[in-house]
């Protein structure tokens with residue numbers, strides 16, 4: 001991950017991270033600009049926004065929950081249809 005200096009727009013180095021929640025989805029990143037003519041230090045925020053694909057475990061749990069609503073005959077018919 002690259003962080004850019006808000007002053008000179010050159011690359012900055014992350015020197016430390018302070019997680020802002022227990023899930024570690026939001027964090028303050030303490031950064032130092034690598035431009036020798038700037039050397040600004042600053043704090044920027046990193047935050048989780050949304051999934052592009054749900055975690056595999058969530059998908060499997062969703063499938064299990066859906067299948068549990070079907071009768072055994074319906075499940076067998078579904079599997080037979082999926083194989084054909």
Ligand SMILES: [Zn+2]
Pocket residue numbers: 005006007008009010033034035038039040
């Ligand atoms: Zn800079």
